[in-house]
Amino acid sequence: MNWIIDLALRNIKRNRRRTVLAVISIALAVALTTFLNGFTSGVLQNMVKNITKNESGHIRIASSGFVKRSRFMPMDELVSNPEAVIQAIRSIPEAEKEIVAIAPRIVFGTLLSNGPNTVPAYGIAGDSGTEAGVLNMNRSIVKGRYLEKKGEIILGEKAASSLGLTVGDSIRIVTQGADYSLRLRRFTIVGLFSTGLVQMDKGFFQIPLEDATEFLRTGGAVQQILIFLKDYTRAGKVSAQIKQSLAKAGIPIAVSGSDADGELSIQSWTEIGEYPRLIKLMEAIYFWIELVITFLGAFIISNIMMMVVLERKREIGILKALGLNRRETLRLFLAEGALMGLIGSGSGALVGLLLCWVFSVYGIDFSSAVGSLTFPIDPVFYSVVNPLNVAALFIMGLFVSLVVSYLPSRRAARLDPVEAIKAVA
Known part of the structure; x- marks a missing residue:
């Protein structure tokens, strides 16, 4: 040879x-x-x-009813005891090694108003500290600062410009609460961000989770719990581990074809929407x-x-x-x-x-x-x-x-x- x-x-x-x-x-x-x-x-x-940081996470936990109507961001389909679910997930040794962050969230559509003018928008409410490492909106702040306490809001620079508002001004949010009542609340603008994405900069804002649960009358419940992993390709395996462990902990888990109230659906990002x-x-x-x-x-x-x-x-x-x-x-x-x-x-x-x-x-x-x-x-x-x-x-x-x-x-x-x-x- x-x-x-x-x-x-x-x-x-x-x-x-x-x-x-x-x-x-x-x-x-x-x-x-x-x-x-x-x-x-x-x-x-x-x-x-x-896709995962803004919408689905690498793994999403939500009620089976929310999954069916997720495009409408329903406020009547909630995870009633998010702390217990998060604690159960944290107790899984195999999953804990893979997890970077767990982010309980509420996402809702609304109208932003300065009085005479209104802008259609959608908001994300989450733990400010956790979301700083997930949404990373703190890195896109071009004026003012990131969220630090209740009653504060950050929004896109273009949305603020459309309303003639800036840092220090107050803004009103009008939306429907979990009890179907019309909710109105005023927030103080503490930061404006620019991501380079028209969708984000024209119609997106973020508020603290504590404000959202009070303002929207969810009683401490959240719409979804998003889990972020070190390696997103392992989402399917980790979601299977979470399903098994939560079921053993007595938390009702939805199975294929199940419609029961109160059951939680656990999905990897590849199972959510058309983008995957x-x-x-x-x-x-x-x-x-x-x-x-x-x-x-x-x-x-x-x-x-x-x-x-x-x-x-x-x-x-x-x-x-x-x-x-x-x-x-x-x-x-x-x-x-x-x-x-x-x-x-x-x-x-x-x-x-x-x-x-x-x-x-x-x-x-x-x-x-x-x-x-x-x-x-x-x-x-x-x-x-x-x-x-x-x-x-x-x-x-x-x-x-x-x-x-x-x-x-x-x-x-x-x-x-x-x-x-x-x-x-």
């Missing part, structure tokens, strides 16, 4: 220009797919991060795009190998006449293609890894493109540096190089030595 590798190395050095062309082609393809993989992974993680399906579809599309790009880059190796077989017919015939069998001939030409693929894929993977690292630090600002979107996504996209993915793409480049080298190699292996020598003689 060593002599085949040595001979293949000598052969690819015979026409350096042609070899360099093949290596550059596969290197560019692998570099592009490596960067594309890292960048698209960053885009998808961006989407998952914003969109993300899975995008992952599949990106995979096939990367595979096609790699094949296009490696296709030049196939063309070069075909030319080599035609040019070296007499040489192949002589080698076969001296005792080189079909299998050894096939291995020889496959080795030549594999060596070009190895060098090209290796250098391309390194270049792609470097590009991913650069854009994981600096990112690409798409503010002008995503500013008008209502989809929850940050305007600056960062690529993801994942050595395992880079290694997988390197292997894919090498494998594709072998695949496209097979037909020319097979043709060389099937040449009749006498006919090969006569054809060129």
Whole structure:
């Protein structure tokens, strides 16, 4: 086998220009797919991060009735004893190791008013300390400060501008309470934020959970309990552990098809809404795009190998006449293609890894493109540096190089030595 590798190395050095062309082609393809993989992974993680922090968490616990009507943000479907549920979750050793934060929340639609003017909006009420590490609105404050006590509100800079309000002004919230009564309360604006997302900046605000439970008359109950994990891909496994443990603790858990009042539904983020399906579809599309790009880059190796077989017919015939069998001939030409693929894929993977690292630090600002979107996504996209993915793409480049080298190699292996020598003689 060593002599085949040595001979293949000598052969690819015979026409350096042609070899360099093949290596550059596969290197560019692998570099592009490596960067594309890292960048698209960053885009998808961006989407998952914003969907989960704003809407679903990695795991959501809510009443089965709330799940059915979640798009309407119903105030009559509540988790009646959130403290007991959270305490039960915290007592699960396996889940506790995975959990970053547990955030009880109330989400409600409303009208914000300064008197003569009103703006439709939706609010999130949660524990201010917990939400600072989840929603991260404290990082987007452009004027004033983050929430510190009851009676305070932060809202989007554009929403405040529409109402002619600023930090220090009071604002009225009008909405329906859990008892179906019309509720009105005045809050003091302590901070304005700008996230770069029109949906957030024009119609979103945050208030403390204590205010919401009093203001909306929930009696201390909340609509949902969101759980955030270190690794969102483990949401399905952790949610199964939580279901089992809560059921053992005597907390009624909804099962498939159950409609009983008071039962809690525990769902991972992949089971909530349409966004997860969109993300899975995008992952599949990106995979096939990367595979096609790699094949296009490696296709030049196939063309070069075909030319080599035609040019070296007499040489192949002589080698076969001296005792080189079909299998050894096939291995020889496959080795030549594999060596070009190895060098090209290796250098391309390194270049792609470097590009991913650069854009994981600096990112690409798409503010002008995503500013008008209502989809929850940050305007600056960062690529993801994942050595395992880079290694997988390197292997894919090498494998594709072998695949496209097979037909020319097979043709060389099937040449009749006498006919090969006569054809060129």
